[in-house]
Amino acid sequence: MRPYLLLTPGPLTTSETVKSAMMSDWCTWDEDYNIGIVEVIRKKLVEIASSKPEEYTAVLMQGSGSFCVEATLGTAVRPQDHLLVVANGAYGKRMGTIADYYHLNYDLMKFEETQAVVPAQVDDYLNQHPEVTHVSVVHCETTTGVLNPLAEIAAVVKKHHKVLIVDAMSSFGGVPIDMAALGIDFMISSANKCIQGVPGFGFILARRSLLEQCKGVARSLSLDLYDQWETMEKGHGKWRFTSPTHVVRAFMQALKELEEEGGVAARFARYSKNHQVLVEGMRSLGYRTLLPDADQSPVITSFYYPDAAFDFKAFYLKLKERGFVIYPGKISQADTFRIGNIGDVYPEDFERLIACIREVQSV
Numbered sequence: 001m002r003p004y005l006l007l008t009p010g011p012l013t014t015s016e017t018v019k020s021a022m023m024s025d026w027c028t029w030d031e032d033y034n035i036g037i038v039e040v041i042r043k044k045l046v047e048i049a050s051s052k053p054e055e056y057t058a059v060l061m062q063g064s065g066s067f068c069v070e071a072t073l074g075t076a077v078r079p080q081d082h083l084l085v086v087a088n089g090a091y092g093k094r095m096g097t098i099a100d101y102y103h104l105n106y107d108l109m110k111f112e113e114t115q116a117v118v119p120a121q122v123d124d125y126l127n128q129h130p131e132v133t134h135v136s137v138v139h140c141e142t143t144t145g146v147l148n149p150l151a152e153i154a155a156v157v158k159k160h161h162k163v164l165i166v167d168a169m170s171s172f173g174g175v176p177i178d179m180a181a182l183g184i185d186f187m188i189s190s191a192n193k194c195i196q197g198v199p200g201f202g203f204i205l206a207r208r209s210l211l212e213q214c215k216g217v218a219r220s221l222s223l224d225l226y227d228q229w230e231t232m233e234k235g236h237g238k239w240r241f242t243s244p245t246h247v248v249r250a251f252m253q254a255l256k257e258l259e260e261e262g263g264v265a266a267r268f269a270r271y272s273k274n275h276q277v278l279v280e281g282m283r284s285l286g287y288r289t290l291l292p293d294a295d296q297s298p299v300i301t302s303f304y305y306p307d308a309a310f311d312f313k314a315f316y317l318k319l320k321e322r323g324f325v326i327y328p329g330k331i332s333q334a335d336t337f338r339i340g341n342i343g344d345v346y347p348e349d350f351e352r353l354i355a356c357i358r359e360v361q362s363v
C-alpha cells in the first residue's frame with residue numbers, strides 16, 4: 001500500500017491504520033456517525049486548538065483547504081467590512097483572490113516570498129487605516145516553508161481590536177498554537193496536513209460569539225460557514241450535504257494517533273527532528289536552503305538547485321524509483337525544490353533519503 005513515501009505538503013504519507021479506517025460504510029444520519037464520530041472530532045479539534053475550548057467551536061466543511069478559507073472569508077467579512085490580507089506567498093495571495101471574487105473591500109499587504117511577515121509593518125498599517133475590521137494571514141506559508149511570527153502578528157492585530165483570521169492549514173496539529181492565548185478568531189486547516197488524515201474535507205475553528213453573528217452574511221450556499229455550523233450544532237454532528245464519511249472516519253483514527261504520539265508537542269518535536277536530519281544531510285551534500293534558519297518552519301523546506309545544469313525532473317524520478325516523492329518549487333525569484341517533513345514519516349526516513357540523494361548525485 002506504500003510504493004513510496006510522500007515528502008510533500010499534503011496529501012502526505014498516512015499510516016496503514018488511517019487508511020484501513022476507511023474500510024466500512026457509514027450512514028450520514030445515523031448516530032454511529034454523527035454522535036460517534038463527527039461530534040467527537042469537533043470536540044477534540046477545539047481542545048487541541050484552544051486552552052479555552054468553551055469559547056470556540058469547530059465546523060467541518062467538504063472540499064479541500066481552500067474551500068474552507070473561502071467559506072470563512074465569505075461568511076465572516078460583510079460587504080461593509082474592510083479586510084487586510086497579509087501575504088508572503090501563494091496562499092496569502094489566494095486569500096486576496098477570494099476577496100476579489102466576493103467583491104470584498106480589502107487591501108493586500110505584500111511581503112517578499114522569501115521574507116517572514118514583519119509585525120511592525122502590520123502595526124503601522126493598522127495605525128494609518130482605522131477602517132480595517134479584519135486581518136487575515138497565513139501561519140506557515142507552504143509556498144516556501146516560512147513560518148510567520150504568529151504570536152507577534154496576533155498581538156498587533158488584537159492591540160488594534162481587529163478580527164484575526166489565520167490560515168493554519170499546514171501547521172495546525174504539527175506546530176503548537178493556542179487560539180485563546182493569541183486571540184485568534186477564525187483558524188482554518190484541513191484533514192490531509194499535520195493531523196495526517198486523507199484529503200476530502202477541511203475545518204474551521206471559530207470564536208463562537210463571532211460566528212453566531214454571521215447568519216445571512218455568506219454569498220455562497222455551499223460555502224455558508226454559519227449554516228453549516230448551525231446544522232452541525234442543532235443536528236449533533238449532521239452535515240448539510242453529503243459528507244465524506246470514509247475520510248471523516250479516517251480522520252478520527254488520525255486524531256487518535258496524534259494523541260497516542262503525545263499530542264501536538266510530540267508531533268512538533270518529531271517534525272523538527274525530521275527537518276533537522278534533512279537540512280544537516282542536505283548541507284553536507286552541498287545544498288543550500290532558500291530561507292534563513294530563523295524563518296524556517298519544520299513543515300517543508302525549500303532548497304536551491306545545486307547548479308544551473310540541475311535537472312529537477314531527472315532528480316525527482318531517480319528519488320521516486322528509490323521510494324521518495326519530493327515536490328517542485330513554487331516561487332519565481334529562484335530555482336528551488338521542496339521536501340516536506342510532515343506525515344507518517346520519521347527521522348530514519350530522512351537518513352535514508354539523504355543516503356539516496358548521495359547515491360543519485362554520484363551516478
Ligand SMILES: *Cc1c(COP(=O)(O)O)cnc(C)c1O
Binds near residue numbers: 142168
Ligand atoms: C495546503 C494549503 C492550503 C489549501 O490548499 P488546498 O489545495 O485547497 O487543500 C491553504 N493554505 C496553505 C498554507 C496550505 O498549505
